[in-house]
Amino acid sequence: MIDRSLTLRFLSASTLAIACAQPALAQESIDSSDIEATGAEQADNSMLDVIVVTANRREENLQDVAVSAATISADTVKTIFDSGADVTALAGRVPGLFVESSNGRAAPRFYIRGLGNTDFDLAASQPVSVVMDDVVLENVSLKSFPIFDVERIEVLRGPQGTLFGRNTPAGIVKIDTTKPGDEFAVQGSLSYGSFDTVSIDGGVTVPLVPGLASVRLSGLWQQRDDWVDNGFTGEKNAYGAYSDIAGRAQLLLTPTDRLSILGSYSVRDLDGTSTLFRANILGPNSNELNENYDRDTVYYDAGGGNEAKYKAEIATVKAEYEADFATLTSITSWADSEGSSRGDIDGGNAVSGPGFIPFQSDTKDALSLDQFTQEIRLASNSGGLFEWQVGGFYFDSDFDVTTVGFDFPPPVTVNHTNESWAVFGQVTGEVTPELKLTGGLRYTEDDKDFFVRDAADPQARSVSDERISWDLAAFYELSGDASLFARVASGFRAPTIQGRDVAFFNPPSVATSEKIMSYEAGLKSELLNRRIRFNLAGYYYTIDDPQFSAIGGADNLVQLVNANKGRGYGFEVDSAFQITPDFLITAGTSWNKTEIQDNQLAVGTCLQCNVRDPLVNIGGTDRALVDGNPFPNAPEWIADFTARYAVPISAQGELFAYTDWTYQGATNFFLYESAEFNSDDQFEGGLRIGYAKFDGSLEVALFARNITDEDNVKGGIDFNNNTAFVNDPRVIGVSVRFQH
Template sequence: MTNHRRTRTGKLLSCAAAAAMLMAAPALAADTAILEEVIVTAQKRSQNMQEVPVSVAAVTADQLANFAAGGADIRFLAARVPSLNAESSFGRTFPRFYIRGLGNTDFDLNASQPVSLVFDEVVLENPIMKGFPVFDVEQIEVLRGPQGTLFGRNTPAGIISVSSVKPTFETNGYGKVSYGRWNAIEAEGAVGGALIDNVLAARISLSHQRRDGYVDNDYTGEKDAMEGYEDTAGRVQFLYTPTERFTANLNGHFRSMNGTARVFRANIIKKGSNDLVPGFSPYHAYTDGQNTQDVNSRGANLNAQYEFEGVTLTSITAYEYVDAFSRGDVDGGVAGKGPGFVPFSVESASKINGIDQFTQELRLASSNDGPLKWQTGLYYFDEKADFANLSYGAASSDVLKRTTVANSVQDNDTWAVFGQMSYALTEELTLTGGLRYTEDDKTLVRREVAYGSGNPVAGSVSRAKTSDERVSWDLAADYAFTDDVRGFVRVASGFRAPTIQPRSVNITTANSEKVMSYEAGVKSDLLGKRARVNLTGFYYEVKDQQFTAVGGVSNNNTLLNADKGIGKGFEADIELLPVENLMLTVGTSYNHTEIKDATLYVPACSGGCTVLDPIRTVGTSRQASINGNPFPQAPRWIFNTTARYGIPVGENDEVYAFTDWSYKSTANFFLYESAEFHSQARWIGGLRAGYAYDGGRFDLSAFVRNITDERGLEGGIDFNNLTGFIIEPRTYGVTARMKF
């Protein structure tokens, strides 16, 4: 009953806030401030966001500075954009994104996702790469719905595009230092400018984040043993413009992160509900396992453009590398000692020996201002992933003894040819269509090795291969009702390539996931460009939807294809300048998702949890029917709002406050439904208040994140007991910033 009330409250607040903002519009003050034009690259060319026939949202650099205060990782995007969710069972790495409810909960090291992360026009395929720190970033764009024509496979839900600040020939930069709770330190800065006037420029950007642990291990007696980290990243860019026609940007970057892995906590969920048990404290855990995590990555890309007469040739060549190790106590406690019932000790680790990714894109695009705009190109992707799953002593007297190592090597090759054309039939009506042909091939070899032997266990070498070719397409119409009000309709297809899962000797595979999406929307700048209201309604169907049956009694991941899945709903993005010096935003989304496969059963939880689906027993396995269930990690309602108010002091100074709030309704953690394994509906808020001096050149502020100190589950482990991991407690601190 409580969750239903919270969900209903979220709906009412969402609608009421939007209505109140618009009803207040006639009383707007008469000052000259207007909303700035937002430029996006959703169609791989710079365009006004209001003129793009795609549901797209942009998160600005100023908003990012507030959302990421205190060293937050990229998961801060969760619910900050309508229809976008994010979570991770790894902590500061391996984020999993969901757009319009479509995503993938698989935590295996070669897992694919239907949401792609594009960083400086380079696709970062493996989830471990998607956790690269967000710093010195100009903007983040979220494209909702299939983007297969221009961005390729594995984008049927959408993409998240991150654009770093590029070098210019003017000297500029910034520096920032923050200090916060648990001795959190964040030092970040960038400097750039001309090396050779009008020919060569550079920009160097650095970020360092560290924090002490704040979780005591009550079993060993160690204080502040877990949830600490040290994360350093950097980027160097060179801009080369020897002629007016040729431009090249060389980007090199790295990351080195070490700390503790996610803390799993046994029996923290109250049976029969998703409440935390009475007396639960986020500052204490009881574990006999090791808890370590390291990630090291590096990469480089060259983006070169040559301007012919009316045509631009673009080449993007990129290489990315990452290795990582993460070890955690997945039983969440100590066998025979608790907390609660922990039947046996088991630890596991995920190790990436190395992932090498190479991509090459060649694109030819029109650059004139005529009614016809077109682009065509070739794309190549090659990835080699060498990784291992390690198990430790479930039955051994030495619970830290390594028992098996499952080494896997996966090779993935993809190539594609694509094209898109837009034509303005009239001054008001523009049609856009695109087509892409893709071939995708994967091979995987898995060798299970008994620790210390160095040789595969007899019969444990497994192999798998997948191959597919697909055509993705989209068709859109954009109509300008007035100079400030536009409408669009869009039909688009996309697919997620076949997947291989090497969790056990019996390798599982899944066929391609195919998505067909239909959407219509209105984009409007109102009230003399003091209000911006963008609305989109959508419906999509997924054929052969890829799912991962995670956990169950066997603690095994199994790939499967559901016959069909559907999603439908709407999104609203609203910005408003109601009075002088006040900026408001409101976003909301409704996503209804449903699995449609009457024959599909998955392993259900043990440990005394309460399964709500029909159950059948096969041998010793309890299996739940998931027909009619929502997609996992797909909250039905998302709501977010921000407000910034500044009070001028003198001619160039300002006292300001910024607050942001987000709401997510409840969401399942797994494919089956249970009383325990789903998140609670909750609000998360933040606040920053400060003084900006000399036109914002100097800034001193205080911040707080999770201002109400909300506590609840972010995810769970269902094979052993009522084990979960939680959202972070309240953080706070101060920040000093200078720009030049």
């Protein structure tokens, strides 16, 4: 095995050194007439850019795809990561998408249209799939892999079970990184801000043999110093620091015009701070932050410094051969992840609290994961009246999760394995010049096994299921400016085993497959010579046996449960307005209504909060009936807004101001409803002011993230004290971007 730390440092150092050294050389190769021509073209460009998506595993105009989808551009990604943010910063960047984490930068949880999983366990499954460069990142630790040197991020809303496999009933976050090309290219982004926050993202393509071989090296470094005090021990600047380093090397070989082979190797090394839980900062009888809350201070007597350390590597080989009638694609990938995080889970101390803490908890969870995937796909070449694709997919993962208590409970290691395979196909036909129909079918078999290592009673569990997923879509072009689409899709999330509670002397829990039927229809339009883009989708879905995680309560359990049914409905709007060549506005919003439908499902509740649900006594313990409640962490409203206004000051460049805002409406944190564990009306904004060249070769800006310094509660810990965690503080800094 290649030494990961050495490789990581080499990739990052090489990439950033080359990237930082190139701007001066690049400028020498561009004469003033080239710059003036580029600037004039930009000044005359009053149309919106065409958005390319790969929802059907081939590049298409977003406006021609019968699915509710949205994209996040490479520039937007750089902007929201200026302050060193992690993948949770994607929350609210497009309608319907929510991301949060109670595991710091190590294990994010994704939600689309209200569907997600609040389970904090490292073995948790999610109904939102994250796919990076055509490789599924199934485990939560892989989902946290840093995003850098990207071409675009696509968010495909609704079940995508035909082409992308099981565990996609909610949708997909699809990340496409920048690939090697035939010409030298370099880009870099450097920022420095409050708390000594540094974020550096760079990539360089170097053709080795023109037309035959090229390489791209990419790197990311994010870091922040400690800034949170420990009020219990008196230690200053004790928490909050992180160093997250990642690198990627890609080699593209094109031995013939028909054959291409792309090899990729990515590595990551995280050394940071796990989530800072804060005891009794909510209520009583209110979701407002109280006098126990101080953003700059926690009161810990345990947690070992709340360290989080993870390493990961992903190696992929993608080969494509284009025959006369179709293209054969093979994608082989290996991934591993290992690390641990530890925290003062109760969020305080037994002496001064703050507030009443029934019992202390200092816990560390560790992961050791291996994943292998193989996909083979044969797809007709684009351009005909009839397009098709067929393929097969194999998935295998094996990982250990170790839970350690300090000094209770004793360490316990459990093993999870998951093997799955599938065959799939999709057909698109042009019925008339205006009407296209698409149909897809996928058969999946999924098997999971669980056991406890080094235990007299292994409590082994096995689950399996086989399912057929399908979808049918129609796309009708009303005119050159507007189209209608409708889609019906099924999907499922495979059975799941939750074994973390074995460490706390409870048996593992099992949830059967959840099955979804989704219906959506919408309008896609580009008006006034592509100066306005307005896309609207409405949807309705039902779920049989939805999987939920009942977490905490008086029993302090983490248990999988199946509700009888669930449903959701709402709409999504994505829009953009090129008001002038120098003034661009984008706006999006989604309304999402979800409901648990099970009049028998009862779950444990907190002791110190005010529960709003009816209570029923089971075995001497009061439990809440959750029938009719919204899904956990399903914001009813999400909205995003950006505006960029520029003033040309020369033939080469302009002064600009850019602002971006996200809004999150009412959100319930748990299965039960209480006065404390929910949030409403949260927003965050950012601002960039600076100078940019028309050709994109240079940009210098001042920036601010969370510019109004909002204190937003992002989640709670049901630990019988009203513990919660909050968003990042305001970060102000300067950034430089360049490319050639």
